[in-house]
Amino acid sequence: MSKHSGAGGSLRAGALGTFDSVVMAVAGCGPAHTIAATLPALIAAVGVAGPAVLLYCALPVLGIALAFRHLGRLDPGAGAAYTWVGRSLHPFLGFLSGWAVIVSATVFTASTARPAGAATLSLFGTGPAGHTVLATAVGAGWFLLMAGVVMYGVRTSARVQSVITGVQLVLLVAFAVAALSRDGNVADFSASWFGFSHFDGQHQFVSGALIAVFAFRGWDVTANLGEETRGGRPGSGLGGVIGIVTCFALLVVFTLSVNILVGTDVVRQNPDSFLTVLGDAVLPGLGGRLLVLAVLLSTVATLETALIQATRTLFAMGRDRTLHPSFGRVHPRWRTPWTATLVVAGVVLACTVAAGAVPGSGSGTLLLADAVSGTGLLICFHYGLTAFCAVAVHRRELFSSVRNLLLIGLWPLGGGLFMVWILVRSVTELNGLALGIGLGGLGLGVLPMLRSRRRAPAYHRRVPLDPERARAVDAPYGGTGLDPASGNGCAGNGELLTDF
Numbered sequence: 001m002s003k004h005s006g007a008g009g010s011l012r013a014g015a016l017g018t019f020d021s022v023v024m025a026v027a028g029c030g031p032a033h034t035i036a037a038t039l040p041a042l043i044a045a046v047g048v049a050g051p052a053v054l055l056y057c058a059l060p061v062l063g064i065a066l067a068f069r070h071l072g073r074l075d076p077g078a079g080a081a082y083t084w085v086g087r088s089l090h091p092f093l094g095f096l097s098g099w100a101v102i103v104s105a106t107v108f109t110a111s112t113a114r115p116a117g118a119a120t121l122s123l124f125g126t127g128p129a130g131h132t133v134l135a136t137a138v139g140a141g142w143f144l145l146m147a148g149v150v151m152y153g154v155r156t157s158a159r160v161q162s163v164i165t166g167v168q169l170v171l172l173v174a175f176a177v178a179a180l181s182r183d184g185n186v187a188d189f190s191a192s193w194f195g196f197s198h199f200d201g202q203h204q205f206v207s208g209a210l211i212a213v214f215a216f217r218g219w220d221v222t223a224n225l226g227e228e229t230r231g232g233r234p235g236s237g238l239g240g241v242i243g244i245v246t247c248f249a250l251l252v253v254f255t256l257s258v259n260i261l262v263g264t265d266v267v268r269q270n271p272d273s274f275l276t277v278l279g280d281a282v283l284p285g286l287g288g289r290l291l292v293l294a295v296l297l298s299t300v301a302t303l304e305t306a307l308i309q310a311t312r313t314l315f316a317m318g319r320d321r322t323l324h325p326s327f328g329r330v331h332p333r334w335r336t337p338w339t340a341t342l343v344v345a346g347v348v349l350a351c352t353v354a355a356g357a358v359p360g361s362g363s364g365t366l367l368l369a370d371a372v373s374g375t376g377l378l379i380c381f382h383y384g385l386t387a388f389c390a391v392a393v394h395r396r397e398l399f400s401s402v403r404n405l406l407l408i409g410l411w412p413l414g415g416g417l418f419m420v421w422i423l424v425r426s427v428t429e430l431n432g433l434a435l436g437i438g439l440g441g442l443g444l445g446v447l448p449m450l451r452s453r454r455r456a457p458a459y460h461r462r463v464p465l466d467p468e469r470a471r472a473v474d475a476p477y478g479g480t481g482l483d484p485a486s487g488n489g490c491a492g493n494g495e496l497l498t499d500f
Contacts, residue, residue: 011078011315012154012335014230018238020158021222021229025243027165028218028305031250032172032291032298037115038215039255040271041369043264046208048190049198050255053205057212058248063415064383065240066407067390068223074393074465076226079316081386084465088389091460092449095322097382098313099445104217104378105310106344107437109303110351111371113139116303119296122276123289136356140349146304147345150311153334154228157304164301171294172250179257179282186263193259206425213383213422214376215251219243221305224312257282307344314340320459322452373430374437380423381442387416393465 016024042050071084079086079098086094114132117139121131149157192198199205222229222239258267258274261281267274275295279287315337318327331338355367390412391398398409427435453460 010335011227011330011337013227015154015335016158016225016229018230020162021225021239022242023158023162023165024225024305024308025219025222025239026169026246027161027301028221028309029216029243029247030218030298030302030305031247032168032294033112033115033302034215034247034298035251035254036119036275036295036299037112038211038372039251039258040267040274041372042208042211042215042255043258043267044271045211046204047198047264048193048259049196049208050259051193051252052195052198053208053212054215054248054251054255055194057209057418058216058244060415060418061213061216061244061383062241063411063413064387064419065219065244067387067412067415068220068240069238070394070408070412071386071390071465072223072226074467076223076229077316078224078227078312079320080220080223080226080313081382081389082313082316084393085382085385085389086459087462087465088393089385091452091462093385095317095449095452096442096445097385098317098322099449100378100382100442101313102310102317102344103441103444104375104382105306105313106347106351107371107378107441108217108375109143109306109310109344110348110355111367111375112299112303112306113143113348113352114356115139116142116296116299118272119292119299122273122292123296132356136352140352142300143303143348143352144345146300147307147341150304150307151331151334151336151338151341153336154225154308157308161301161304164297168294168297168301169246171290171297175279175282175287175291175294176250176253176257178287179253179261182261182282185260187260189256189260193256206422207429209422210373210376210380210426210430213379213419214372216244216247217375217379218302218305218309219247221309224309254278307341307348310344311337311340314344321456322459323448370431370433371437373426373434374441377423377426377430377434377438378442380419380426384416384419384423387412387419391416394467397467 039050042053046053068080072080075083075087077083081101082094082098084094085097114136117135117137120138120142121135126134149160196205219240222243258264258278262274262278266277270277275291276288279289279291281287283290314323314327315330316328317323318325318329318337318340321328327337327340327343329339330336391409394404394408398405427439430438
């Protein structure tokens with residue numbers, strides 16, 4: 001029996017196509033939700049220099065996406081970074097990388113559920129102020145609905161995302177076009193917003209960069225769906241790149257719109273409702289409502305993709321027995337990791353209710369800002385490790401061509417070093433709650449990491465990733481990486497590319 005099958009069954013191979021993978025990447029980025037959740041914090045940190053931070057962070061994150069692209073071609077397993085780093089750098093680092101993905105996705109989902117409820121109330125004319133319990137209950141309802149979709153099957157998840165993401169993008173693009181053609185500005189466009197002249201110091205850029213890194217997260221969900229994507233290659237890595245570029249373009253347009261149409265002070269004074277103000281400035285009487293609808297759809301979409309990312313990583317770790325093997329169980333009919341989904345859903349629901357009950361968290365703005373910063377630390381950690389992993393795996397091929405040196409070597413390496421720099425600098429500048437979410441959440445994985453050596457000896461006797469070996473396995477099956485007899489990512493003799 002192949003390791004991908006395991007005692008609990010296998011995921012549904014070939015359920016997704018390239019288009020589904022791209023949709024999942026864009027949905028994972030959640031452009032409208034990201035605008036609503038990060039622009040207030042970004043503007044509070046860097047003011048009118050938001051476009052500069054977004055630009056200079058998008059470039060290294062694209063390097064990380066290239067690393068995911070090349071590693072996903074070698075090993076399209078559900079564990080993604082957990083598997084790649086464990087096989088190429090060290091099993092303990094691989095475990096912590098997977099743990100960081102689980103914690104960051106879980107924290108993100110828990111911090112996103114109540115804003116989904118608040119957006120729903122705003123859409124129907126009821127502001128979230130003074131309705132914390134109701135917003136929490138509605139948000140929990142949205143999350144449970146998405147958890148049911150994830151449990152039911154990845155095909156259903158992809159269909160739902162296609163509709164939600166399509167409507168969201170139509171609304172955002174239409175608004176962006178209207179904003180760019182609008183007269184009556186409070187400020188004229190300035191190219192200096194893309195430069196460094198508006199930063200008071202290096203610490204200000206670091207604060208903004210950590211927020212921007214969070215803004216560009218989520219596209220890597222496609223890597224966790226590699227086993228369920230036809231050909232085992234999630235969109236040939238294009239999904240992540242398209243997701244980042246789409247999110248970057250929309251974020252920059254909306255940041256420029258704020259600077260030009262309403263000013264940054266409006267966002268500082270109204271962090272929870274600035275989109276309504278901006279929307280009404282572009283399309284009076286209708287724009288605010290349309291933007292709230294886009295945010296609601298985007299938030300619901302990211303609830304689903306974050307849950308998929310957490311559960312697929314937890315499933316892979318359970319299958320390898322680095323965590324309890326029950327997490328590696330697959331539903332016999334739906335072919336989804338039902339145990340992992342139930343556990344993550346339970347934790348998220350408990351955290352959502354607890355956060356809604358915290359006194360003084362009515363607006364949730366401060367709590368969300370700390371969750372963004374703490375999650376950003378975890379994202380920097382696992383993105384950086386993945387970038388270094390890609391360079392290490394392909395080290396023998398880097399100097400075979402200029403293209404390889406740039407796209408497999410220098411760009412991913414630069415992205416990884418950028419993540420390490422942001423991680424180190426941010427530790428000295430964040431408050432206790434943000435550090436507790438980030439470093440504390442990562443620290444909780446140390447004990448199970450140490451126990452994994454006894455529980456999962458096969459994981460620690462890893463077979464390093466080897467591009468030449470992968471190409472040799474691909475050759476008999478037309479470069480798909482799949483054994484047509486079994487439908488799994490293995491060679492004809494049953495040897496899996498993701499076996500340790």
